[in-house]
Amino acid sequence: MNTRKPAVPATRVIPAQPGPHDAPDATDATDATDATDATDATDATDATDATDATDATDAATAVVPGAGPAGRPAAERDTVRLRGATAPDDADGRPRYAPEWLRLRESADAAARAHDLLDPLRIRLTDLPRRAGGLVVHDVGCGTGSMGRWLAPLLDGPQHWVLHDRDPYLLHFAAAGAPRTAADGSRVTVETRRGDLARLTPDALTGAGLVTASALLDVLTPEEAGRLAAACAAAGCPALLSLSVAGRVDLTPAHPLDAEITEAFNDHQRRTGMLGPDAVDAAAEAFAGHGATVLAHPSPWRLGPDEAALTAQWLRGWVGAAVEQRPELRAGAARYLDERLAACTAGELRVVVHHTDLLALCRPTGGAS
DSSP: OOOOOOOSOGGGSOOOOOOOOOOOOOOOGGGGGGOOOOOSGGGGGGOSOHHHHHHHHHHHHTEETTTEETTSOGGGOOOOOOSSOOOTTOTTOOOOOOHHHHHHHHHHHHHHSOGGGHHHHHHHHHHSOOOTTOEEEEEETOTTTHHHHHHGGGSOSOEEEEEEESOHHHHHHHHHTOOOBOTTSOBEEEEEEEOOGGGOOGGGGTTOSEEEEESOGGGSOHHHHHHHHHHHHHHTOOEEEEEEEEEEEEEESOOTTHHHHHHHHHHHHHTTSOOGGGHHHHHHHHHHTTTOEEEEEEOOEEEOGGGHHHHHHHHHHHHHHHHHHOGGGHHHHHHHHHHHHHHHHTTOOEEEEEEEEEEEEOOOOTTOO
């Protein structure tokens, strides 16, 4: 385990940034059965039940805005855990993220998502059995709900979104910010379910017309990706899984350390058994094994001067994870980060962070053609 002892002057220590936070434990799958009743989207702020609301308040006090978890020495809060890493006391090794980071990246996520996958998704949705309450969408690992805010207004017809996350604090934000209307003005409603993705079963997706996830596949293990594919196949619903890291980053102007930092970061993503940049290939294989037609499309972040705040935060996390994986890089990486941040502030840095969106068109069940 990296002790994170600074080996360079304080001015070059990679500073604290938003990343996963240590919310109260939310892994009990029985909590998922206690979904809150949020049939009216206008009451989204009340979508969490009293217990979750209390937990969310407790979690809020455990997060230092812009600095990750509270209660840890500042010297230990030296990196954004963009994906894949966890605090040492996470019981199951799964990352948690501060809402500050998720909010900061939301506009870049929306701009990057692959619109080219929407037409084949809409065609498949028209083939599914019609349900009285409209399309039921399960958003797995919903975070603050950015997928719903992006997708619900792009689909016609009434929708009911079921937001899954283990973190009650993030569920609170997701419910409060849920969209109210679909593309054609139809009503959108929402409920929250607190539970762990690793325990997601086909029964949890009964009645689902669509499963979505954002920035999720790369923090799954191969076994978890396989279970997700199996659950979607059993439900006979398509899955739109966006913004999985592709393991490639392009920075302009180039720097001699770019490739080494990228390689170390990619190793960091995989080090606890998570898929990291191998996620899309592994998930595509898992879905295809259940007879699904799988489509993939690039969804890169393209960051320039207008996204300087996000670029700076991403840089700190990207370099920080690389150093955590390879401590011998610390001194050179600190100088590299100083130079990159200076270029970012000056409006001279361009970054393309490559992601991939995946659409798995599972074979319909329940009599659908």
